[in-house]
Amino acid sequence: MIGSLAKNRSDLLKLTSKEVFETANWLSSFFGDLRLKSTSSQALPVSLPTLLPPSPLYSTLQPYIHFIGSFLLYTGQLLVAYGDEDKEGIGSTWKLIVKLFDPWIHMTPIKQTDNTMNFQPCWNDVDSGIASDLIGHFVTCIKSLQNRYPSLSFSPDDAMSRLWNHYKSYLSQSIVPGYILTVFNTRLVELPWELFFPTQHVLTQMIEMEADSIEEKFIFISRILPQINWSAVVEKYGSHFAPTDPNAPSDLIGSLLLLNIMMLSKKRIMECQDNLILELVEKVLSFSWSSLSASAYTQIIQWQEDHCNPYMILEEKSCLRIAIKLLRVASEFPLKITSQQEESEGAAEKRSCCVRFEVSLILRCTKRSDISLDLYSVSIRDLYRTIEVAAISDGRPASPDTVTLLSEFLNLLNNSHPDSTATPTILQTVLQSILSPHPGSSRPVLPLPTLSAACRSLASMSHMTAVIESALTTHFHYLQPGPADQMSRMWSEVLATIEIPTLSIDEFVTSSLSNRALLTLHAHATKQLPLCESLVVEYGIFTQRSEE
Numbered sequence: 448m449i450g451s452l453a454k455n456r457s458d459l460l461k462l463t464s465k466e467v468f469e470t471a472n473w474l475s476s477f478f479g480d481l482r483l484k485s486t487s488s489q490a491l492p493v494s495l496p497t498l499l500p501p502s503p504l505y506s507t508l509q510p511y512i513h514f515i516g517s518f519l520l521y522t523g524q525l526l527v528a529y530g531d532e533d534k535e536g537i538g539s540t541w542k543l544i545v546k547l548f549d550p551w552i553h554m555t556p557i558k559q560t561d562n563t564m565n566f567q568p569c570w571n572d573v574d575s576g577i578a579s580d581l582i583g584h585f586v587t588c589i590k591s592l593q594n595r596y597p598s599l600s601f602s603p604d605d606a607m608s609r610l611w612n613h614y615k616s617y618l619s620q621s622i623v624p625g626y627i628l629t630v631f632n633t634r635l636v637e638l639p640w641e642l643f644f645p646t647q648h649v650l651t652q653m654i655e656m657e658a659d660s661i662e663e664k665f666i667f668i669s670r671i672l673p674q675i676n677w678s679a680v681v682e683k684y685g686s687h688f689a690p691t692d693p694n695a696p697s698d699l700i701g702s703l704l705l706l707n708i709m710m711l712s713k714k715r716i717m718e719c720q721d722n723l724i725l726e727l728v729e730k731v732l733s734f735s736w737s738s739l740s741a742s743a744y745t746q747i748i749q750w751q752e753d754h755c756n757p758y759m760i761l762e763e764k765s766c767l768r769i770a771i772k773l774l775r776v777a778s779e780f781p782l783k784i785t786s787q788q789e790e791s792e793g794a795a796e797k798r799s800c801c802v803r804f805e806v807s808l809i810l811r812c813t814k815r816s817d818i819s820l821d822l823y824s825v826s827i828r829d830l831y832r833t834i835e836v837a838a839i840s841d842g843r844p845a846s847p848d849t850v851t852l853l854s855e856f857l858n859l860l861n862n863s864h865p866d867s868t869a870t871p872t873i874l875q876t877v878l879q880s881i882l883s884p885h886p887g888s889s890r891p892v893l894p895l896p897t898l899s900a901a902c903r904s905l906a907s908m909s910h911m912t913a914v915i916e917s918a919l920t921t922h923f924h925y926l927q928p929g930p931a932d933q934m935s936r937m938w939s940e941v942l943a944t945i946e947i948p949t950l951s952i953d954e955f956v957t958s959s960l961s962n963r964a965l966l967t968l969h970a971h972a973t974k975q976l977p978l979c980e981s982l983v984v985e986y987g988i989f990t991q992r993s994e995e
Contacts (some may be wrong), residue, residue, distance in 0.1 A: 464529035466729070471547045477516040478504065478550040482567075498622060499557060504550065505574040516581045523547055523588035527595050534604055537596045541609050544592065548585045551578075552631075554623060572626045578828055582634040591637060600642050601679065609644040610635070619664055632667040640674035644683070647695065650702035657709045662835060663898040665709070669716045673723035674707060681734060683908060700736060701743035704777050707731060708751050711770045728773055736777045741793030741800070749878035750803045757811040761822035767808075774801055780833055781840045784887050795848040798837065802855040805830050813867035820872040827873065831856060831880035838892045841886060845896050845944075853893065853900035860910045872909065881917040884925070895944045895976050908958040915945065916964035923966070938973070947971055 462470065479541065482504045508515060523544050530540035530750060555567040570578045593606040602608070618631050645653070656664045681699065688695035710716050710724050751770060759767035770993075776782060777882075779790055780799035809826055812818055838849045859877060863870045884891035897918040903910040919941065947955055947970075959967045 448736070458926075459893070462525065467522065467525045467529055468543065471526055471543050472705060474519065474522065474793045475546045475549055477553075482550050493521055498564045498624075500626065501568040501571045501624075502555070503571075505570040505578055508575070509577060512577045512581065516584045519551075519581070520545060520584040521604045522588060523584070524591050527588065527591045530592075530595065532596075537592065537599060537604065537609075539605065540592060540595075541606065544585075544588050545613065548581075548588075551581050552585060553617060554620065557638070566622050566859065568624050568627055572624075575626055575630050576625075577896060579630050579634060581757070582630055583637075584635055586634050588714060593639060593642060601644045601676075601683070602825050603644065603646055605642070605644070606869045607638065607640065608646075608649075610638065611645075611649060619667075621659075621661065625661070627662060628661070628663050630671070635668050641672045641676045643671070643675055644680060645675065647698050647702065649707070654702060654705060654709070662713075662715065665707065665713065666716055666719075669710045669722060669724060670704070670751035672710070673727040677727075677730060677734075692779070693739075696738040697740045697743060700734065700777075701747065703731060704736075704739065704744075704773070705747050705750065706768050707773060708747060709754075711766045711773075716765050718919060725769070728769060732773065732776050732782075736779055737789075739777055739791075739793075739797070741796040744793070744797045745779075745800050748774065748800050752807065755808070757808040758815070758818065759820065760805065760808040760826055761812060763825055771805060771836065774804070775833060780837050782836075784836055784885075785840045791933050795851070798848070799851055799855055802830065802834065802852050803858075806855060806858050806862075809873075810857065810862050810864070811866040813869045813873070818869070820869055823869055824876045824879075827859065827876045828880050828883075832885065833891050835885050835888075839888050847901075849893070850899045850903070853897055853969070854904040857900055857904050857910075857914065860914075861904065861906050874913065878913060881914065882921055884921060890923050894918040895940060898941065898944045899946065902948070908951060908954045909962065912955065912958040912964045912967050914963045915967045915970075916959075916962060919966040919970065938970075941970055942974055945970055945974065988989070 482502045505512065526540055526543050526547070530536045547651070552569060554569065555563050557567055562981075589606050589610050593600065596605060599605045614631070614635065619628060619637075623631075653668050656668055659665065681696070684696050684699045707724070707728055711728070716722055751774070755767050755770070759765040759770065762768065772782075778801040780798055780801065800909040805826070809823065812823070834849070834852045837852070839848075841995055842850070843849070857877070860872050863873055881893070881897060884893065894919075899920065901911050901914040905914065922941065923937065952971075956968065958972065959971070
């Protein structure tokens with residue numbers, strides 16, 4: 448009977464809406480009762496004591512599953528066609544479709560004689576193939592329901608949003624066996640997720656799935672997330688939610704950033720050949736991140752630091768390096784030299800947090816002695832260049848924000864592991880970075896702020912004088928032909944910037960001599976001249992320095 452009905456579509460199309468609704472209810476009741484009658488009351492001896500043996504419904508009806516599935520599909524599509532046009536119509540039609548497929552897709556709760564509630568899986572592992580075909584019919588009905596109500600598309604009331612809520616509440620329960628969840632995930636990916644509008648509540652649910660013990664759930668998220676039209680989502684948050692909830696755009700962009708960082712940290716996800724995470728990252732790199740608050744950014748950085756392998760920062764093509772690129776952009780670091788752009792209120796704090804994070808990862812690497820020293824140079828130079836590009840683009844290279852970033856950068860020298868063989872390499876790489884300014888700038892922009900940062904932040908006098916000498920060398924090396932007093936003006940800039948520690952003058956001079964820092968010594972001597980009360984005192988300073 449079922450086979451003949453499924454084959455004769457014209458008979459189904461002649462049914463009235465009432466007859467279609469009655470047919471759907473009858474199908475659900477009939478197969479639901481059939482499933483219950485075949486249920487065993489003996490629980491499986493597994494770690495989930497509330498899990499009953501799977502229903503034999505698929506196995507018993509295997510010769511007829513193709514016809515049953517076709518019949519369910521056509522019935523579901525008729526339910527969609529006969530549904531009312533309004534919001535209540537999509538809600539009632541959704542409930543009917545779920546009820547129609549209920550015996551075939553849901554865990555069935557069954558009360559036992561001792562009043563405990565056990566659950567019965569909907570099929571055996573061996574039946575996953577035919578079950579997948581039937582789940583495909585369910586997916587087709589959801590697609591039809593989504594297309595039936597275009598005015599509700601991209602809203603919390605459309606079929607895709609209802610499907611997500613159903614997946615979260617029922618289809619992906621922790622008690623659902625892994626082989627069943629795999630089938631759901633495989634077929635549900637086929638839905639038009641580009642029409643899905645994730646609310647902040649949905650994004651929070653996705654983030655929470657990362658910590659779920661069942662990894663397949665977050666793998667499913669990694670497959671649907673790249674399909675979502677994030678440009679449209681961001682635009683809608685800005686136009687619809689921001690007027691009533693000013694924090695909505697920040698919450699959205701923060702959740703999107705965290706989800707991307709989480710997926711990049713999952714080895715199993717990134718090793719899948721068909722994953723689209725890198726394409727998603729490229730898309731979100733172009734977004735405006737000015738709405739992301741500094742506090743939200745700091746929390747995301749903390750998550751990344753707690754969950755990453757720090758040694759991957761030294762691998763140029765690692766997923767952690769991709770995550771760092773995304774984190775830099777989110778902190779409003781420009782990827783290339785641009786014209787001066789307006790920054791958000793928290794941009795300086797976010798950038799400082801980003802540099803501090805990268806420095807901490809590099810420093811954690813110094814605790815190991817089996818890492819090739821050559822690997823440090825790429826990461827350190829790249830970080831210095833990032834600060835330099837930001838300073839050039841900003842148009843105010845000597846700003847306090849740039850000095851702060853360089854101070855964070857120079858903590859590489861302050862906090863390197865004392866017994867690490869990498870410390871000399873880090874110092875040389877830092878100095879080489881200072882001596883190799885960005886070729887896209889007509890004049891080096893970081894020597895003067897580097898002087899300020901070195902004097903303020905470096906604890907080692909030897910490191911301080913070495914960095915100061917490199918900064919001064921770069922400052923004067925690229926001197927262009929100009930007025931005769933140009934050299935005098937450049938020295939005036941240096942003397943106004945450099946802050947030699949007054950309590951450690953002797954150690955400073957000794958370190959300068961040890962490092963052959965002649966420019967540094969000259970700056971120190973010249974800096975003292977205005978304090979001299981007579982020419983005799985001035986002469987004594989130069990005589991003393993020359994003797995040293």
